[in-house]
Amino acid sequence: MNGHENTDATLNLANLQAQQLCYEAGGNTILSNINLSLERGKVLGVLGPNGAGKTSLLKMLSGQIASHGQVSWRGKALNQYTPLQQAQQIAVVNQLNESVFALSLQQIVRMGWLPHKTLLSRETVQDHQHLAASIAKVGLSEKIHQTFSSLSGGEQQRGLIARALVQKAALIVLDEPVNHLDIYYQHQVLKLLRTLAHQQQMTVVMSLHDINLAASYCDHLCLLDKGKMVAQGPIKNVLQAPTLEHVFKIPCQIRRDDLSHHLRVDFYPPDEAETSQMPEMVQFKSMNPPDKRYY
Amino acid sequence: MINRWSFLLFLALLSPIIGIFFGAADLSPSQLYQCVVAECASQVDSVIFWEIRLPRVLVGFLVGAGLAVAGATLQNITRNGLADPYLFGVVSGAGLGASIATLLFDSQVGETLTLFRLLPDVSFSLALPVAAFLGAVFAVTLVQALASSSFGGRGEHMLLAGVAVSFMLSAFSHFLLFLGDPFAANKVIFWLMGSLARVEIWYAWIMLPIVMGSVLLLLLFGRRLDALLLGDENAKTLGVNVTAIRLLALGICAALTACIVAYCGGIGFVGLLIPHIVRRWVGVTSRALILGCVLVGGSFMVLVDIIARSALTEQEIPIGIITSAIGSVFFLLAIRQRQT
Numbered sequence: 001m002n003g004h005e006n007t008d009a010t011l012n013l014a015n016l017q018a019q020q021l022c023y024e025a026g027g028n029t030i031l032s033n034i035n036l037s038l039e040r041g042k043v044l045g046v047l048g049p050n051g052a053g054k055t056s057l058l059k060m061l062s063g064q065i066a067s068h069g070q071v072s073w074r075g076k077a078l079n080q081y082t083p084l085q086q087a088q089q090i091a092v093v094n095q096l097n098e099s100v101f102a103l104s105l106q107q108i109v110r111m112g113w114l115p116h117k118t119l120l121s122r123e124t125v126q127d128h129q130h131l132a133a134s135i136a137k138v139g140l141s142e143k144i145h146q147t148f149s150s151l152s153g154g155e156q157q158r159g160l161i162a163r164a165l166v167q168k169a170a171l172i173v174l175d176e177p178v179n180h181l182d183i184y185y186q187h188q189v190l191k192l193l194r195t196l197a198h199q200q201q202m203t204v205v206m207s208l209h210d211i212n213l214a215a216s217y218c219d220h221l222c223l224l225d226k227g228k229m230v231a232q233g234p235i236k237n238v239l240q241a242p243t244l245e246h247v248f249k250i251p252c253q254i255r256r257d258d259l260s261h262h263l264r265v266d267f268y269p270p271d272e273a274e275t276s277q278m279p280e281m282v283q284f285k286s287m288n289p290p291d292k293r294y295y
Numbered sequence: 296m297i298n299r300w301s302f303l304l305f306l307a308l309l310s311p312i313i314g315i316f317f318g319a320a321d322l323s324p325s326q327l328y329q330c331v332v333a334e335c336a337s338q339v340d341s342v343i344f345w346e347i348r349l350p351r352v353l354v355g356f357l358v359g360a361g362l363a364v365a366g367a368t369l370q371n372i373t374r375n376g377l378a379d380p381y382l383f384g385v386v387s388g389a390g391l392g393a394s395i396a397t398l399l400f401d402s403q404v405g406e407t408l409t410l411f412r413l414l415p416d417v418s419f420s421l422a423l424p425v426a427a428f429l430g431a432v433f434a435v436t437l438v439q440a441l442a443s444s445s446f447g448g449r450g451e452h453m454l455l456a457g458v459a460v461s462f463m464l465s466a467f468s469h470f471l472l473f474l475g476d477p478f479a480a481n482k483v484i485f486w487l488m489g490s491l492a493r494v495e496i497w498y499a500w501i502m503l504p505i506v507m508g509s510v511l512l513l514l515l516f517g518r519r520l521d522a523l524l525l526g527d528e529n530a531k532t533l534g535v536n537v538t539a540i541r542l543l544a545l546g547i548c549a550a551l552t553a554c555i556v557a558y559c560g561g562i563g564f565v566g567l568l569i570p571h572i573v574r575r576w577v578g579v580t581s582r583a584l585i586l587g588c589v590l591v592g593g594s595f596m597v598l599v600d601i602i603a604r605s606a607l608t609e610q611e612i613p614i615g616i617i618t619s620a621i622g623s624v625f626f627l628l629a630i631r632q633r634q635t
Contacts, residue, residue: 087534092532107521107580
């Protein structure tokens with residue numbers, strides 16, 4: 001909604017921009033007419049139900065799939081970058097489930113050097129310092145020689161973020177970075193990403209399932225439903241009860257948390273809603289003759 | 296880690312020396328020393344040293360190193376620890392080539408084919424490796440074409456295509472052998488079992504540049520090959536041209552295996568086993584793995600060849616039989632160790 005309201009001035013400031021993105025696969029429209037823009041050093045959370053097109057959007061924004069419409073990064077269309085130039089600018093953090101042979105954490109993080117190395121270039125002292133600093137930044141210095149697959153989910157995720165740091169990318173794109181993590185690591189990983197964005201001016205785009213986590217750690221949100229952008233912008237613009245109810249098909253209420261001052265969404269699944277006077281549920285009750293329950 | 300590398304280096308230097316000293320004929324160390332620094336004491340010594348032992352040790356080392364490197368590379372690019380150069384149909388392709396060659400050299404068939412008369416007058420022993428090489432290249436090309444066109448280039452599909460092509464080509468060559476001269480068939484079967492028995496020194500001069508060139512190229516692309524371990528999608532986000540790297544690596548493996556199979560037949564299990572040992576010892580990243588495979592694979596082959604030469608009196612066992620026997624036991628042990 002807000003995507004169309006951007007003035008020219010804000011468009012020029014934007015680091016990452018998408019215009020009229022469309023994507024079709026196997027005759028199905030996955031995404032249609034997506035516009036968004038994001039400034040440098042901001043965290044964008046992509047929300048939406050399963051199958052809304054979150055992963056496809058992230059893949060388009062990171063240049064992994066070609067797009068109808070245009071994605072531009074720093075004022076230049078993504079398809080004008082070579083794959084190598086793209087990798088120097090954009091890091092992608094996917095869940096890693098294909099490590100057959102026992103690579104260590106360090107060996108995986110080192111791969112972040114790849115876009116900056118030619119076949120013959122050697123690793124310099126600065127490279128190694130930067131590597132150590134990156135691993136320290138995600139708090140994994142002590143586990144540097146451990147096998148990657150022996151690390152916990154949260155540690156693996158932070159390891160991959162360290163790889164993105166080694167990659168010296170200005171944009172990090174993460175697909176559900178806190179999936180399968182326990183609450184402690186969810187907050188750890190998201191806090192780390194927010195710090196990187198705000199302190200080092202990295203731009204972060206990630207998809208999230210937990211709306212409340214997104215509300216706590218993102219600067220901007222965008223809400224997808226069936227391949228369409230339903231809402232985007234600052235948190236308070238996106239987290240509107242009618243919109244969320246429409247997208248997620250569950251009644252909800254929005255409040256501001258007293259302690260953290262973040263917006264909170266409370267969902268009321270239909271059973272609980274019976275007691276909380278939701279309009280649809282009232283209708284549902286009236287359809288059943290009340291005395292039927294006593295038979 | 297430095298200790299382990301120096302041990303491997305020591306092993307790689309020691310095994311050829313042992314290989315030269317041991318054999319069916321008794322040559323004392325002093326006689327051999329004389330051969331190296333000056334001239335051999337007798338004509339027999341000279342033949343044994345220069346024409347039998349030295350070529351076998353050199354070629355054996357190159358064959359072992361080449362097979363191990365090809366195996367390691369295939370395992371990395373398919374992300375499958377069961378990949379083996381021979382699973383890609385290379386041996387059965389080479390076998391088909393060899394069978395066709397035997398059929399052509401069969402005097403009756405040869406005379407009826409006018410095309411064959413146009414070929415230069417070459418001996419059977421020279422034509423066999425050439426035909427095997429062509430067959431191996433054909434098999435790899437076929438597997439690669441199948442895997443990249445109809446199966447989307449995914450690692451596991453490539454393996455399955457390899458297995459299918461293997462069976463198909465073996466069927467052809469068995470049919471040809473069935474039709475052909477039984478004596479020639481015997482020869483082909485012995486050759487398919489894998490043997491260093493008829494090795495000559497010029498084999499080494501052909502293999503050396505191929506093995507060295509392959510190793511250097513693979514080392515050069517080592518970091519990019521590592522990225523493939525993370526999966527194609529992840530490798531692409533690191534700016535790696537996955538398709539090109541995989542094609543290059545496959546081409547290298549094909550060249551390595553084809554030239555080895557062409558001269559020495561099917562020596563099984565080395566390409567499967569050695570990379571697993573090396574991974575455990577010196578690491579999983581491509582550069583360490585490939586260097587380790589050169590050292591361990593080469594030493595292993597030289598040492599096994601000593602057994603092949605001297606286990607039976609009067610006769611030698613085809614080396615492929617021994618590598619398969621030792622390899623399968625080691626492999627089972629390795630699997631068991633991993634589970635516990």
